[in-house]
Amino acid sequence: MTFISFEGPEGAGKSTQIGRLVQRLKVQSIPHTVTREPGGTPLGTRVRDVLLDPELTIDPLPEFLLYSASRGQLVTNVIRPALDRGEVVVCDRYADSSLAYQGFGRGLNAGLLRGITAAATGGLWPDLTVLLDLDPVIGLERAARRGQPDRLERADLSFHQRLRQGFLQLAEAEPTRFLVLDATLDEGKLEKMIWEAVQSRLPASQS
Ligand SMILES: Nc1ncnc2c1ncn2[C@@H]1O[C@H](COP(=O)(O)OP(=O)(O)OP(=O)(O)O)[C@@H](O)[C@H]1O
Ligand SMILES: [Mg+2]
Numbered sequence: 001m002t003f004i005s006f007e008g009p010e011g012a013g014k015s016t017q018i019g020r021l022v023q024r025l026k027v028q029s030i031p032h033t034v035t036r037e038p039g040g041t042p043l044g045t046r047v048r049d050v051l052l053d054p055e056l057t058i059d060p061l062p063e064f065l066l067y068s069a070s071r072g073q074l075v076t077n078v079i080r081p082a083l084d085r086g087e088v089v090v091c092d093r094y095a096d097s098s099l100a101y102q103g104f105g106r107g108l109n110a111g112l113l114r115g116i117t118a119a120a121t122g123g124l125w126p127d128l129t130v131l132l133d134l135d136p137v138i139g140l141e142r143a144a145r146r147g148q149p150d151r152l153e154r155a156d157l158s159f160h161q162r163l164r165q166g167f168l169q170l171a172e173a174e175p176t177r178f179l180v181l182d183a184t185l186d187e188g189k190l191e192k193m194i195w196e197a198v199q200s201r202l203p204a205s206q207s
Pocket of ligand 1: 010011013014016017184185186190
């Protein structure tokens with residue numbers, strides 16, 4: 001019934017906030033399905049392994065097509081059926097990630113990406129997209145604190161700046177769909193703001 005995606009860079013707090021949102025949905029006995037990209041289906045899981053295999057070199061377009069394959073299957077097998085059952089669907093990353101990473105980050109043509117995305121998803125877009133916006137320098141510090149200083153290397157900083165600007169541009173173009181939040185805010189505060197936005201999108205019977 002209501003489709004919610006979470007977007008933002010690595011370490012922005014997507015998993016943290018999805019966990020908190022799911023807890024709230026459970027407490028309210030609101031039927032829901034939680035899934036993620038890439039993955040969420042047997043095909044998606046295998047595609048995920050391919051995408052994350054450090055031994056493979058994958059060019060930007062084939063990379064995008066792999067994400068699209070995973071996404072298409074996820075929509076057909078998981079997201080659409082759950083929405084049809086009247087559930088809230090929470091997805092950790094969705095098509096905006098591709099538009100940001102492969103479009104703004106890797107420079108693929110936005111029209112091409114949107115056309116293939118529309119074909120793969122049947123034009124399904126979330127009702128709400130929570131963008132956890134984070135300065136890449138702070139992302140770098142968070143990664144370092146987690147003892148993974150190489151995860152977001154300084155050499156990649158300009159890529160991550162483009163990514164951030166890309167996400168913000170997507171949000172600016174669709175202010176009704178997007179909720180842009182400062183990912184450095186307190187976790188509990190973010191949880192509250194997200195819950196308010198989710199409630200405002202639930203059908204009257206669930207909110
Ligand atoms: N609001 C916050 N303020 C400070 N630190 C936070 C906040 N939210 C999450 N963190 C911390 O940041 C780190 C990354 O959080 P999390 O795993 O939720 O991010 P993510 O967006 O899911 O990352 P990934 O893209 O790698 O899956 C964790 O150590 C978490 O405890
Ligand atoms: Mg995560």
